[in-house]
Amino acid sequence: MTAIRVLLVDDHDLVRMGFRTILESEPGIEVVGEARDGAEAILRAAELAPDVVCMDVQMPGMDGLEATRRIVAERSARAVRDAPGSAATGPGVLVLTTFDRDDYLFAALDAGASGFLLKNASPEKLVDAVQVVAAGDALLAPDVTRRVIERATSEREAARPADARLHDLTEREAEVLRLLARGRSNAELAAELWLGEATVKTHVSKVLLKLGLRDRVHAVVFAYENGVAVPGDAA
Structure with missing residues (x-):
């Protein structure tokens, strides 16, 4: 290796x-x-x-x-x-x-x-x-995730429409984004979605590419800013 x-x-x-x-x-x-x-x-x-x-x-x-x-x-x-x-x-x-x-x-x-x-x-x-x-x-350490979520949700305008790029995601990709926002690792995503880790990595890459995001941290911010996830979502 x-x-x-x-x-x-x-x-x-x-x-x-x-x-x-x-x-x-x-x-x-x-x-x-x-x-x-x-x-x-x-x-x-x-x-x-x-x-x-x-x-x-x-x-x-x-x-x-x-x-x-x-x-x-x-x-x-x-x-x-x-x-x-x-x-x-x-x-x-x-x-x-x-x-x-x-x-x-x-x-x-x-x-x-x-x-x-x-x-x-x-x-x-x-x-x-x-x-x-x-x-x-x-x-995404828990304390960092919490602070990112707090800023994203405090800055979100309730009446603001969700980002149009969300419509480009397939149903599976949207599900992956929701789980990313809850801090799931690739291994956890694979277990929860009954998929192989290689397939999960492909889905994550497509989500980031379609939404124009740098990485998983920014996917979390995007999800909370656009109402895909909200504080208190089930873990």
Whole structure:
């Protein structure tokens, strides 16, 4: 099995060393490079083609949020050039920060990050987060999901019509979107819908493509903003 290639971005040498030690102790994960700021991260991401970029937020020069925005934009542009109409592929960005602040959380998500993890998380959670992002999923920890839902529903106008793109979904794809909004993993989707995981991944990709969404995090936001799911839905 091909190892997950990780790029570490943080302006503190000791932090990068700690992350490298944790990740490289896990079979199947390889740290292929490091960067000390956002500008260097963009260059290294283009040079090394990692599967996951572990990105700090506050750094001198270009911060992690702007670097995330540019890495994701380049990933999307490359997808358009290489395979028009296909979903974007390339590095997923896992934002790591010591600051448990909503402005950082939502700025990271708006920039296109696929995950958000506090630096005081356990080593096991860091490894799991890297594996989740590398698999093309998004990290939806319960507290993050709750805050995303609260913002999406508070900003939704009750009288606003649902997004017309919802009509492009098949019945099965609409069901997949509803379950994504409840935080289901691919394995859970497969079990609940009596489908193989490969089929589930195809459905998820089609949902994201038809709705023009970056990843599962944005699918959750979209679902709550458009009334596909509401707080209190059955788990």
